[in-house]
Amino acid sequence: MASIRQLMHTNGLEYLQINSALCEARIFLQGAQVEYFAPTGKAPLLWVSSADEYKPGTGGIRGGIPVCWPWFGNHANADWPAHGFARNKMWDWVGTDVENEVVTLRFSLPAAQFERQYWPHNSSVMLEVVLSDTLTVKLINQNLGDTPFTLTQALHSYFPIGDIHQLQASGFAGSKYIEFGEGPFIQQGDSVEFTRETDRVYTALSPVQQLQTVNGTIEVSRENSQSAVLWNPWIEKSQRLSRFNDDDYLQMACLEAANVLEDAVTLAPGESHTLSTRIRWVD
Numbered sequence: 001m002a003s004i005r006q007l008m009h010t011n012g013l014e015y016l017q018i019n020s021a022l023c024e025a026r027i028f029l030q031g032a033q034v035e036y037f038a039p040t041g042k043a044p045l046l047w048v049s050s051a052d053e054y055k056p057g058t059g060g061i062r063g064g065i066p067v068c069w070p071w072f073g074n075h076a077n078a079d080w081p082a083h084g085f086a087r088n089k090m091w092d093w094v095g096t097d098v099e100n101e102v103v104t105l106r107f108s109l110p111a112a113q114f115e116r117q118y119w120p121h122n123s124s125v126m127l128e129v130v131l132s133d134t135l136t137v138k139l140i141n142q143n144l145g146d147t148p149f150t151l152t153q154a155l156h157s158y159f160p161i162g163d164i165h166q167l168q169a170s171g172f173a174g175s176k177y178i179e180f181g182e183g184p185f186i187q188q189g190d191s192v193e194f195t196r197e198t199d200r201v202y203t204a205l206s207p208v209q210q211l212q213t214v215n216g217t218i219e220v221s222r223e224n225s226q227s228a229v230l231w232n233p234w235i236e237k238s239q240r241l242s243r244f245n246d247d248d249y250l251q252m253a254c255l256e257a258a259n260v261l262e263d264a265v266t267l268a269p270g271e272s273h274t275l276s277t278r279i280r281w282v283d
Contacts, residue, residue, distance in 0.1 A: 002098045004105075007073035012053045013061075016093065021180050022132045028064075030056060031087040032107035032127040037096070039133040040280050042216055048250045052243045060087035064254070067127060067135060070119050070262050072243040073201075080118055083156070086125065089113040093139075096128075103126075103131040121149040123267075134280040141274075145265035147223065150266045154229060154258035156279050161164040161253050162214035164194050164232060169255065171209035176189075177202045192268040197234035203227045203261050211224040216233060216281055223276040227263035229256040 002020035009015060009028075015035070019026040026036040038044040048063025068083040075082075086109055095106035107127045122145030130136040137155055161167045173190040177183060177200040184203070192198070195265040205228050211218040220283060222228065231254040238249045257263045257277035265273050 001213050002101050002103050004096065004103065005164050006093075009054045012056050012214070013054050013055065016105065018103055019130055020098075020103055020131065023135075024113040025103075025135075026127075027105065027129060027132050028054075028061060029091055029093065029107075029108075031060045031067055031089065031113075032091040032109070032129075033061055033064050033066055034129055034135070034137060035061055037131070037135045037145065037279075039281065044160060045218060045279050045281065047158045049244050049248050049252075051245045057088065062241075063158045064111065065158070066156040067139060068156050068258075069125060069139065070123075070151040070153065071150045072154045072258060075118075082152075082230055085115045085118060087156075089115075090166055091127065101132070105129045105131070117275050121147075123143055123149065126132055129277065134161045134278055136276065136278045139271065139275045141265065141267060142272040145267055146269050148266055148268045150235070150264050152258070153262045154256045154260065155275065156229075156254060157220065157279065158252050159211055159218055160213070160215070160251060161211060162251065164253065167253060168193055168212040169209060169230060169253070170212065171206055172202065173206070175202045181224040185190050192230060194232050194234075197237055198230060198232045200230045201258075201260055201264055202230065205267065209255060211253065212280065214249075219278075219280050219282050220257070221278045223278075224273060225257050227258045228258045229254065229258055229260070231256070 002018040005017045015028040067085040069086040091107040094108045097104040124142045126140040128138040170191040172187045175187045179200045208221045
């Protein structure tokens with residue numbers, strides 16, 4: 001029978017430990033961050049750096065699925081925090097459903113946690129996590145005010161790939177991308193291999209990609225998203241990142257469901273939008 005326990009990490013972060021017949025998972029209340037997910041009998045589907053200290057207020061755990069909201073990346077105002085403020089805030093655990101060992105958990109960012117100097121809009125944001133033999137994460141936005149607003153967002157998923165030199169990412173045919181502020185470039189072919197720092201913001205992208213790793217193939221699908229981010233920091237940037245080992249770039253890659261660039265979301269009063277990603281091992 002599925003169990004859900006609310007626990008405290010030794011360094012101070014609260015989290016939910018979920019065990020069911022289908023999977024094991026951990027979700028931290030800071031950032032509503034899914035930090036661990038493993039289907040029963042299979043390897044974990046998410047990666048976390050061993051350099052992370054799991055301390056409150058450090059900008060999100062370096063791995064798992066940080067929530068980038070209400071903007072992705074660096075804001076046009078250079079002194080605003082990168083990737084928004086949602087990943088640093090304490091979310092409320094507001095609902096749970098369990099049916100046939102499938103566990104659904106819902107989290108809400110309280111209005112009191114919104115940093116109004118950055119985000120004055122009357123809105124709500126929730127995260128729904130569905131845990132079975134696959135992982136589904138839904139980021140739900142609603143405009144509660146009387147004027148429209150525009151946001152960008154991403155589910156910043158870190159994946160365990162074993163060896164970056166052998167990783168092949170596929171499903172990119174027909175898309176275009178911006179990299180290091182340049183482009184857009186037309187994607188050449190369906191797949192991407194990694195030989196340097198890679199930081200591509202893809203648009204006009206099909207809804208399913210795959211990561212062919214030394215441990216098997218990870219499938220990442222998206223709904224209500226025409227954009228995604230593909231990232232590996234490579235050697236030099238790894239040495240500058242906080243809570244990240246110098247050689248971590250060898251073992252991880254990010255493929256992030258997103259709404260960015262021309263895929264930004266504009267919500268009229270009363271409108272809502274759900275960004276969703278589904279992650280699984282391909283048998």
